[in-house]
Amino acid sequence: MLLEALGEVRLAVVVAEFNYDITYLMLQKALSHAEFLGVKVVYVVKVPGSFEIPLAVSKLLLRDDVDAVVTLGAVIQGETKHDEVVAHQAARKIMDLAVQYGKPVSLGIVGPGASRIQALERVEDYARRAVEAAVKSVRRLRELGRKERSESIVFIE
Secondary structure, three states: OHHHHHOOOEEEEEEEOOOHHHHHHHHHHHHHHHHHHOOEEEEEEEEOOHHHHHHHHHHHHOOOOOOEEEEEEEEEOOOOOHHHHHHHHHHHHHHHHHHHHOOOEEEEEEEEEEOHHHHHHOHHHHHHHHHHHHHHHHHHHHHHHHOOOOOOOOOOO
16 A cells, blocks of 8 residues: 555644634644544644744754644734734744755644634634645655656656
8 A cells, every 4th residue: 555655654743822722723633633644643842822833843853753744823913913924934934944854844824814713713724734734745755755767757646
């Protein structure tokens, strides 16, 4: 079976405590979906807020027992544009870390510009999609590493 050939996928989850009424639910959905997909969550790291997610991600990406990191957070719109600064900087650094370390890091951060109600409505979708993106990325990158160049197009799906 292809999944057996690709080996077990080991995920770490970094979850922001800020807006924890939302991110706690995201964490529960992410853990449940990882179990459904048959992948192993080896670490759950809580950080104060979404702005602090990249530092934890960088430490986890150094570990040999982590294949990918799932990030979960909720950046709720306030009276200023602070939510935009936090969400944009966190997303940018998360993407940079994935490229730097060559391991997938998925973005499961709701916002910027989301109200509390909008964030609650997106809990399941963001958590599920973040886990799926991490798992699919690991499996596809492994498959890419096993493929050899050929005269025809090589599809990695």
